[in-house]
Amino acid sequence: MKKQLSKHEYQKLVDEKAPGSRYIRNLFTAFITGGAICAVGQAIMMIFKNFGADKETTASATSIIMIFIGAFLTGINIYDEIGKFGGAGASVPITGFSNSIVSPAMEFKKEGHVMGVGAKMFLIAGPVLVYGIFASVVAGLLYFIWKQVM
């Protein structure tokens, strides 16, 4: 009888044999999807600029419209397909952030508006918000200290 595998050997064997992600394909579809979403954002931005909106208004209006598009496409069951195709290309732009908030809100509606929608809405986006805000506070502090010293 051949020697049985130890735990460590089995994990190594699984890592060796498991089918890997198709990186080249995934990178390509992420590039196409992320690029397309950003191109739409850019187009919206240029339209606002053409109508003579100032820089700040243009930026805010573009974000709001992109968030709406992400939420809308989630609501009509399309954004999950975009995500399946585009991977990180669909989740990194602001539309993906919108999708990560709207999808649990839809999913947990059955558990009520407080403990369902309210409590579960930030299930996926929560950590992004927590560490995003934390990182911005740290950056702000460093900037403040830098200015005092210089």
Added chain:
Amino acid sequence: MAKRLGSQTIVLDKQPVILSGAGIVGKKEGDGPLARYFDDVVDDEYAGEKTFEAAESRILRDTYIKALEKSGKSAKDINIILSGDLLNQCTAASYAFRDVDIPYLGLFGACSTMSESLVIAAMMIDSGSVDYVVCAASSHFCSAERQFRYPLEYGSQRTPTAQWTVTGAGAVILGKEGQGPRITCITPGKIIDEGIKDSNNMGAAMAPAACDTIRNHLIDTGRSVDDFDMILTGDLGKFGSTMLRDLLKRSNIDLKDKHKDCGLLIFDIEKQGVDCGGSGCGCSAVVLSTYILNLFMQGTIKRLLFVATGALLSPTRIQQGETIPGIAHAVLIEA
């Protein structure tokens, strides 16, 4: 009375009979290769209910009613129901059977639930304590996704070793006497944890358990792979099946062409986009209760080792950095 054989096998004296079986599935399974064997295909993922959890209970209850109908027995003849599912606190089963007025035991063996229920039911009938038992299990893609993964509308990619939870329920009526294939021998499995942490690779987590149970069944009974028409695992999927073959080879057991996996039978994994195949309690339950019983009826197979496999994990324990324990119970079914 039943007799212990070797380290963990039990040979049954009364040999309970599988009187009938029924399986109801969702749309995706209904589009798969086993479509013509199912008793019903429910196109609506809510099955007419308000939530996915209620839909799963509904499908399970309808499956039980169908199996009962086909057995020619009435609810009064049934002494006990043994059923389980993947939802927290096994609620798909308990809500499915809350109105049937029959004693009920809820089981949790993750995706091995169907063989767990057969193992227990067979021993109960063998002991003479019950005459007719319902063994059933269910799962629902949508209720499992929301409990174990992400919301349905969240846009994410699945890893290549991921498996697709089957929407469906399978039920069989087991009796002390009647026409049908018999359960002659059972091998309850041990919990085997080989340290796999990736909850998207449950095939690899369960393969060592399947290997252990199959090997011990063969050792205990003195049989070889050639003595079976089929060795049917629950939901190892494509990758888990590869690992099972590899592990058994190391014990000098060659599965040859005898091995089939319910997770690979229920879907066309190339065409249906389910990565490594189907999974969930419903997967092995449905395949056994429909397709496999049909093979027995037609006389295509005469001796089957049914080894449903389960990954006994919870999202909480995985987030805490724990590994995934696997389990597999073997049930020998003979014509």
